[in-house]
Amino acid sequence: MIEKIKRSSPGVVNLSKAFMDLTNDVVCRAVLGRTYGSSEDGERDFNMILGKLIEMLGKFDVGDFVPWLGWINRVNGVEAQVENVFKMLDEFLEGVLREYRRKKLSDDAVVNFVDALLEFQRESKDSDPVDDDQIKALILDMFAAGTDATFTALEWTMAGLIIHEATSKGTLPRELTQDTNLLCYDIPHGALVLVNCWGISRDLSLWENPNEFLPERFFDTSIDYKGLDFEMIPFESGRRGCSGIAFAMSIYELALSRLVNEFDFGLPNGGRVEDLDMTEAPGIIVHKKSPLLLVPTSC
Numbered sequence: 001m002i003e004k005i006k007r008s009s010p011g012v013v014n015l016s017k018a019f020m021d022l023t024n025d026v027v028c029r030a031v032l033g034r035t036y037g038s039s040e041d042g043e044r045d046f047n048m049i050l051g052k053l054i055e056m057l058g059k060f061d062v063g064d065f066v067p068w069l070g071w072i073n074r075v076n077g078v079e080a081q082v083e084n085v086f087k088m089l090d091e092f093l094e095g096v097l098r099e100y101r102r103k104k105l106s107d108d109a110v111v112n113f114v115d116a117l118l119e120f121q122r123e124s125k126d127s128d129p130v131d132d133d134q135i136k137a138l139i140l141d142m143f144a145a146g147t148d149a150t151f152t153a154l155e156w157t158m159a160g161l162i163i164h165e166a167t168s169k170g171t172l173p174r175e176l177t178q179d180t181n182l183l184c185y186d187i188p189h190g191a192l193v194l195v196n197c198w199g200i201s202r203d204l205s206l207w208e209n210p211n212e213f214l215p216e217r218f219f220d221t222s223i224d225y226k227g228l229d230f231e232m233i234p235f236e237s238g239r240r241g242c243s244g245i246a247f248a249m250s251i252y253e254l255a256l257s258r259l260v261n262e263f264d265f266g267l268p269n270g271g272r273v274e275d276l277d278m279t280e281a282p283g284i285i286v287h288k289k290s291p292l293l294l295v296p297t298s299c
Contacts, residue, residue: 002258010294012268016291019154019255020047025142026251031139032096033112046143047093047212052085057294058283093136113142148247148285154255155292160213162265162294163273205230206231225249263296 005013014110024047028034035261062076063070073079100114111119117135123129145253176191202210223229226245228237235242242248259265267276279289 001255002023002262005142005259005263005296006298009263009298011295012293013296014291015158015294016151016155016288017289019151019158021097021252022255023147023151023154024143027143029112030247031142033110033115048093049088050143050147051083053089053144054083054283054285055084057084057112058285060201084157089140090136093139094132096139097132114139145244150251152287153248153252153287155288156250156261157256158294159263159278159288159292161260162267163276163278164213197236200230201232203231219236262299264299265294265296268295 001018005018019176041202056078061079062072063198073082096114096116100118114135117130117138121130149201167252176187176193177188178188180187199209204210224233225232225234235245235248267273283289
């Protein structure tokens with residue numbers, strides 16, 4: 001990524017695409033044992049499918065709120081779009097499994113995630129073995145959790161650093177085990193409880209100016225992001241904490257530190273940082289609505 005940006009300097013660079021390519025390549029290497037070059041149709045197709053999947057998951061579905069109005073999705077085309085996206089996704093993952101079943105591993109070959117899953121399936125003596133749909137679901141989990149969320153965090157952080165130039169140099173689902181009363185509310189046994197991470201991170205009793213981009217607030221504090229300090233739980237906590245925390249932070253910290261160390265960034269055509277579009281796009285993961293286009297200059 002750094003070398004591509006250097007070759008593009010001093011032209012305009014689409015950092016949103018660069019971050020997506022980076023996270024996709026890293027996850028591809030871990031899951032599939034190889035990366036897809038940016039010129040290959042496979043990567044473009046999968047990025048497109050994954051993007052559509054995330055978009056569909058975040059769309060308003062009237063049937064979710066008023067079940068008897070679910071027929072509207074058949075009229076407005078949402079149901080057909082969902083079926084089309086999942087058909088494309090299933091065909092892609094089927095192709096991955098076919099490719100790996102044809103491949104023969106040498107004794108010194110590095111085993112990746114898909115290799116391990118297929119080997120487990122072959123050698124399982126369980127009466128109810130892992131089937132292909134379960135393997136495809138696990139592969140999708142790795143891509144959906146490992147690419148989009150990390151790329152989005154990099155995108156928003158870099159946008160924040162551009163606006164605040166001086167600075168640069170989830171939820172916990174649980175089920176109640178018994179009836180309880182909380183703050184005068186009767187909550188029945190079996191109810192799903194969601195911890196309001198959004199509210200915690202904006203609590204004025206915990207954070208001064210919580211809506212401001214102030215990374216220096218963490219300089220002289222022991223508060224960490226690993227789930228032990230409940231003032232800040234971006235990766236959730238406990239048994240339902242994100243299992244990919246180390247993986248995500250390795251990509252996030254390395255990419256961000258290299259960018260800040262190697263380049264100074266400005267807006268195209270001498271634009272003012274105050275005019276940088278920070279509009280959010282709808283979806284289950286909140287991207288910037290417009291790509292992050294910047295002009296890099298080597299330090």
